[in-house]
Amino acid sequence: MFYAVAATAVLAIHLAFIAFVLFGGLFALRRRWMAAVHLPAAAWGFLVEAAGFGCPLTSLENTLRERAGMARYEGDFIEHCLLAVIYPEGLTRNVQFALAGAVVLFNVLVYAWVFRRRRSGTP
Secondary structure: OHHHHHHHHHHHHHHHHHHHHHHHHHHHHOOOOHHHHHHHHHHHHHHHHHHOOOOHHHHHHHHHHHHOOOOOOOOOHHHHHHHHHHOOOOOOHHHHHHHHHHHHHHHHHHHHHHHHHHHHOOO
16 A cells, blocks of 8 residues: 555656646746756756656656556556656657757746846846
């Protein structure tokens, strides 16, 4: 039971990290120090997608699932929904490159906004 709960927790953390990689720059609009946390996370997300690096959260999740005696990527409704977001069907290298580009483009736009606000003195 512990391993099944832990695997589900890792899956939820994984989704939260993905959301932070994509949208974390928005936190820098209010809290400038968040850029110091977000930029390394965004760089990691970009490298994982663009270079095809394995994510340690995926490895940890699969290890926990196996120890729990669970089949990979099966579970309750919440798990199923989260898995479809993190591991969509049809995920190819070209799709990964597009996702990496989307992460970079979105964050460049957000940080351009952050720095523009900073230069204009808007809090």
